Amino acid sequence: QVQLQESGPGLVKPSETLSLTCTVSGGSVSSGSYYWSWIRQPPGEGLEWIGYIYYSGSTYYNPSLKSRVTISVDTSKNQFSLKLSSVTAADTAVYYCARVNRGSGWFRGPNWFDPWGQGTLVTVSS
Amino acid sequence: QSVLTQPPSVSGAPGQRVTISCTGSSSNIGAGYDVHWYQQLPGTAPKLLIYANSNRPSGVPDRFSGSKSGTSASLAISGLQAEDEADYYCQSYDSSLSGVVFGGGTKLTVL
Numbered sequence: 014q015v016q017l018q019e020s021g022p023g024l025v026k027p028s029e030t031l032s033l034t035c036t037v038s039g040g041s042v043s044s045g046s047y048y049w050s051w052i053r054q055p056p057g058e059g060l061e062w063i064g065y066i067y068y069s070g071s072t073y074y075n076p077s078l079k080s081r082v083t084i085s086v087d088t089s090k091n092q093f094s095l096k097l098s099s100v101t102a103a104d105t106a107v108y109y110c111a112r113v114n115r116g117s118g119w120f121r122g123p124n125w126f127d128p129w130g131q132g133t134l135v136t137v138s139s
Numbered sequence: 140q141s142v143l144t145q146p147p148s149v150s151g152a153p154g155q156r157v158t159i160s161c162t163g164s165s166s167n168i169g170a171g172y173d174v175h176w177y178q179q180l181p182g183t184a185p186k187l188l189i190y191a192n193s194n195r196p197s198g199v200p201d202r203f204s205g206s207k208s209g210t211s212a213s214l215a216i217s218g219l220q221a222e223d224e225a226d227y228y229c230q231s232y233d234s235s236l237s238g239v240v241f242g243g244g245t246k247l248t249v250l
Contacts, residue, residue, distance in 0.1 A: 050239075059141065060177075060185065060228055062239040075238055109184055113239075122232055123239055125175040127187035127196065 015040035017110050017130035025104075025137050031097040035110030035130060042091050043068045048113040048123050049093045051084060053106040054132075061106075065113055065123060066093055073123075100137045107132040142167060143229050143242035150248040156217040159245045161229035162210065167240060169210035172232040176205055176214045179226040179244075188227070189214060216247070224249045 021033035035049070042049055050065035064074035066084045074082050083096040097104060111126040144162040151157040161174060168174055174192050177185035187196050189205035192212065204215045212231075216223055229242040 059244040060230075060241040062241060065239075073238065076236060114190070120172060120232070124173060124232075125187055125190040126177070126185075126230070127190070129184040129186070132184050 015112060015128055017112065017128060019108060019110050019130045019133040021133060021135070023134060023136060025100055025135060026139050027101055027137055028099055031095070031100050031104060031108075031135055031137070033095045033108055033110075033133065033135070035093050035095075037091045037093075037112075040112070041088075042086055042093055043088045046115055048073075048115055049084075049086065050111050050113045050123070050126060051095045052109045052111060052126070052129075053104075054109070055103075055106040058106075063095065063097075063108075067115075102137050105135065105137045107134050141243040142233055142236065142240040143231060145227075145229060145242035145245045147243070148246045148248065150250055151216075151219045152250045153219055153221065155219050156215060157219060157247065158216075159214045159227050159229075159247070161212045161214070161242050163212075163231060163233075163240075164210055166235040167210075167231045167233040168207065168212060170234055172234075174205070174207050174212035175230045176203075177228045177230065179228065181225070185228060219249055221249050223247060 025031045048065040051063040081098045086093040109132045111129040114124040176189040178188045179185045192207040193205045202218045233240045
């Protein structure tokens, strides 16, 4: 079955850029049936959608983070990545990657998230 | 403040039935977008529990059920078990935000 695994630094300094990669196994990021997404969860808080990408490179971002977020896909490595610039302590969170089912009916956008990676804690601190 | 509103906590005794509500608006649930539910056990990643309002992925017990009506959706858990103690999140799409929205989460305590 499809598995996702996040990787990247666990500590980032304020004002720098957070960079994470999600490696997909058991499936292909080139599948037209799915989007590939990043979600985060600050300690003790709820889930926040960051954005998602289609294999073609089309991206969709949370308006509240759009100015600082870049998501890219590397089909040759079967990976997709997240960059979040100008980070502050408020960006400290567990970051998850997930596959998103693309609608097949009247709504062709993002539906449910499944599966999820195990998550990686990123702390922003000097 | 989340676009989808969930009660912060619910509780029930083993064997009982509990429901968790998810209230949206005319730009998300009320616009016809599907609602999906996730279970997050302590220290783990969220897991898909219900998709497209009322469908259970393979392996999810039929004690879990979902429904949707108007601008709201509900998750029902019957025959409550100790291992159901977790955080539950609803999720949909919002046309005003042009993006995915999550509820704030509900902590289920099994008494």
